[in-house]
Amino acid sequence: MVAPPELDRGDLKHPALYINRELSWLEFNQRVLGQALDASHPLLERVKFLAIAATNLDEFYMIRVATMQKRLRQGHEDVGPDGLNTQEQLSAMRARALQMLQDLDACWAQLRPLLAAEQIVLLEPDAWTPDVRDYLQAYFSREICPVLTPLASDPGHPFPLVSNLSKNFAVVVRHGGRTKFARVKVPDVLPRFIPLPGPLATGRTLAFACVEDVIRANIQDLFPGTQVKGAHLFRIIRDADLAIQQVEADDLLETVETGLQQLRHGAIALIEVDAGMPARVLNILLENFTMTDDLVVRTGGRLGFGDWMELSRLHRPELKDAPFSPPTHWRADEDPEVIFDELRYQDRLVHHPYQSFASVEAFVRAAVRDPHVVAIKMTLYRIGVDSPLVDLLIEAAEAGKQVAVLVELKARFDERNNIIWAKRLESHGIHVVYGFADIKTHAKLCLVVRQEPDGIQMYVHTSSGNYNPDTAKVYTDLGLFTADPEVATDVAAIFNYLTGYSSQKDFRSLLVAPIQLRARLSALVAREAEHARAGREARSVLKVNAVTADQMMRVVYKAAQAGVSIDLLVRGICSLRPGVPGVSDTIRVRSIVGRFLEHSRIFWFRNGGREELYIGSADLMERNLDRRVETLTPVRDPDILEHLRDVVLAAYLRDTDRAMVLNAGGRYARSEAATGSFNAQDFLLTHYADAENE
Numbered sequence: 001m002v003a004p005p006e007l008d009r010g011d012l013k014h015p016a017l018y019i020n021r022e023l024s025w026l027e028f029n030q031r032v033l034g035q036a037l038d039a040s041h042p043l044l045e046r047v048k049f050l051a052i053a054a055t056n057l058d059e060f061y062m063i064r065v066a067t068m069q070k071r072l073r074q075g076h077e078d079v080g081p082d083g084l085n086t087q088e089q090l091s092a093m094r095a096r097a098l099q100m101l102q103d104l105d106a107c108w109a110q111l112r113p114l115l116a117a118e119q120i121v122l123l124e125p126d127a128w129t130p131d132v133r134d135y136l137q138a139y140f141s142r143e144i145c146p147v148l149t150p151l152a153s154d155p156g157h158p159f160p161l162v163s164n165l166s167k168n169f170a171v172v173v174r175h176g177g178r179t180k181f182a183r184v185k186v187p188d189v190l191p192r193f194i195p196l197p198g199p200l201a202t203g204r205t206l207a208f209a210c211v212e213d214v215i216r217a218n219i220q221d222l223f224p225g226t227q228v229k230g231a232h233l234f235r236i237i238r239d240a241d242l243a244i245q246q247v248e249a250d251d252l253l254e255t256v257e258t259g260l261q262q263l264r265h266g267a268i269a270l271i272e273v274d275a276g277m278p279a280r281v282l283n284i285l286l287e288n289f290t291m292t293d294d295l296v297v298r299t300g301g302r303l304g305f306g307d308w309m310e311l312s313r314l315h316r317p318e319l320k321d322a323p324f325s326p327p328t329h330w331r332a333d334e335d336p337e338v339i340f341d342e343l344r345y346q347d348r349l350v351h352h353p354y355q356s357f358a359s360v361e362a363f364v365r366a367a368v369r370d371p372h373v374v375a376i377k378m379t380l381y382r383i384g385v386d387s388p389l390v391d392l393l394i395e396a397a398e399a400g401k402q403v404a405v406l407v408e409l410k411a412r413f414d415e416r417n418n419i420i421w422a423k424r425l426e427s428h429g430i431h432v433v434y435g436f437a438d439i440k441t442h443a444k445l446c447l448v449v450r451q452e453p454d455g456i457q458m459y460v461h462t463s464s465g466n467y468n469p470d471t472a473k474v475y476t477d478l479g480l481f482t483a484d485p486e487v488a489t490d491v492a493a494i495f496n497y498l499t500g501y502s503s504q505k506d507f508r509s510l511l512v513a514p515i516q517l518r519a520r521l522s523a524l525v526a527r528e529a530e531h532a533r534a535g536r537e538a539r540s541v542l543k544v545n546a547v548t549a550d551q552m553m554r555v556v557y558k559a560a561q562a563g564v565s566i567d568l569l570v571r572g573i574c575s576l577r578p579g580v581p582g583v584s585d586t587i588r589v590r591s592i593v594g595r596f597l598e599h600s601r602i603f604w605f606r607n608g609g610r611e612e613l614y615i616g617s618a619d620l621m622e623r624n625l626d627r628r629v630e631t632l633t634p635v636r637d638p639d640i641l642e643h644l645r646d647v648v649l650a651a652y653l654r655d656t657d658r659a660m661v662l663n664a665g666g667r668y669a670r671s672e673a674a675t676g677s678f679n680a681q682d683f684l685l686t687h688y689a690d691a692e693n694e
Contacts, residue, residue, distance in 0.1 A: 234285065
């Protein structure tokens with residue numbers, strides 16, 4: 001709701017000044033889903049957005065809903081800044097998420113005929129011709145049936161474990177004169193969409209059948225000699241929030257591995273069942289899952305729209321965004337001397353995906369193969385499944401260089417992958433550390449130590465994004481290459497903090513969480529307020545992924561009350577309420593959701609004419625400020641600072657094509673165009689391509 005007119009402008013803790021973070025996240029996902037409904041996107045890109053929104057919602061249930069349910073079970077009656085207690089938040093979350101599940105169905109109903117018009121057809125069983133049915137029956141016998149495992153549930157067969165996000169059939173059979181229950185899992189190894197051969201389609205048509213339809217149509221083959229009375233599809237979502245219980249864990253790797261095993265039995269956050277499931281079958285599920293029916297959603301549509309990412313990968317270039325070739329600073333075979341000589345005297349910025357991740361790979365490769373480099377240190381958060389950087393680090397260690405790597409084992413949903421990488425790195429003699437049990441290391445840092453004629457020289461790459469070549473193609477991130485002595489010394493100190501013991505409380509130039517980033521950021525915002533009170537120009541532009549830290553929001557409110565002009569570019573959650581009279585009149589909040597996932601963080605302060613700008617890994621969230629190792633790095637090169645201010649930030653502030661503006665009532669609305677449409681991401685694609693060609 002809108003803050004009431006009688007709000008005391010000095011009461012910055014009033015609940016009306018804050019938007020619930022969970023509901024704000026759901027509104028962000030609604031903006032993602034909105035891209036699937038936007039006809040200006042190519043059709044298969046719209047299918048991709050549908051899949052992303054569905055996957056996001058699954059994660060919301062797995063983490064946020066599950067966590068809130070856990071708090072309620074444990075009797076925690078936490079009241080958020082917005083005034084909602086645990087039960088009220090949970091009820092509001094479930095209601096809004098249920099509406100979003102329905103919106104996913106409605107979106108697919110819109111996209112399906114559009115795909116059919118482009119000769120991409122998903123056949124429902126009632127549209128199967130006899131030839132199609134015969135083909136699918138043969139396909140089932142050959143490709144599907146051998147993979148399936150029917151599991152009975154009776155006194156001699158315990159109810160099977162049902163894995164998170166799995167699709168399953170609850171099968172009712174008549175056997176031995178009695179009605180019995182069994183479960184059949186739809187294995188993830190099977191494709192969701194089964195292509196039909198050309199002769200069964202017409203012309204250029206790509207025709208598919210859903211794997212669950214094929215299994216249901218042939219499920220009798222799994223229960224010979226019985227009568228199948230019904231097969232009802234269901235899908236469960238479990239609590240997937242890995243909590244490290246042992247703060248002083250003796251072996252963090254072992255603790256994380258144990259936690260991952262326990263997650264297989266995580267509490268149920270949601271069960272989706274098909275609309276026709278009889279009550280007695282549903283009751284069997286509820287009894288065995290020891291859950292209540294308020295966690296059940298019946299649907300007449302499809303389950304698990306995240307699988308629609310498969311459809312978005314079809315080779316139909318005319319239905320996708322035009323490809324582009326991002327420029328790179330250095331070639332893969334660039335002479336290391338060229339790279340390091342350049343960086344010793346000139347900082348370089350890299351802006352993904354507009355500029356290639358190959359620049360980062362070239363920097364690391366140069367460090368690995370340069371005989372003058374004696375040490376490489378790196379943090380790895382989300383590495384990816386096939387990272388070339390891991391092989392390069394192994395090559396460096398085998399060449400006799402000192403290599404130290406922090407692998408964050410607790411990177412959500414990447415825990416197993418990171419454990420594999422950590423063990424592989426260790427097996428090659430690399431010094432691997434896992435960070436801290438109670439906080440995550442989210443900072444993205446690479447330090448190269450080089451022996452040069454005049455002594456040791458350090459080179460740094462610091463970034464807002466992960467060392468992951470795949471996400472660098474779709475996430476907007478900023479990276480800085482520098483040999484600035486203060487920055488490099490700070491980065492070296494951070495690695496000592498991560499790998500050894502350190503009580504360092506201050507740094508020369510970097511803002512570092514959880515040590516002093518909160519205090520330093522608050523001071524930077526408060527300094528703008530002092531400039532405003534003194535009649536000097538006072539302005540800030542902050543680009544982040546989320547704003548939820550209530551103390552930091554109060555600092556921003558105070559700056560606005562002092563007259564500071566503040567633009568917040570917030571991709572996702574924003575709990576701050578702009579435009580409240582007497583409190584946030586001078587604050588503007590906009591969110592951009594488009595072709596690329598906005599992931600870069602930029603903090604710019606006018607500072608009375610002596611401007612400062614930082615880039616890095618931190619958002620304005622409690623976890624980033626207090627429970628993670630994060631860094632913000634100052635941009636001191638005047639040309640890079642000017643570029644980030646006048647090109648990058650200016651483009652986002654001009655956007656009228658993808659930008660949505662948050663109002664005081666907590667609603668997002670399309671930014672109004674004064675002189676035509678402007679798309680910041682398209683502009684930046686063109687800008688960097690043109691700069692490369694100059």
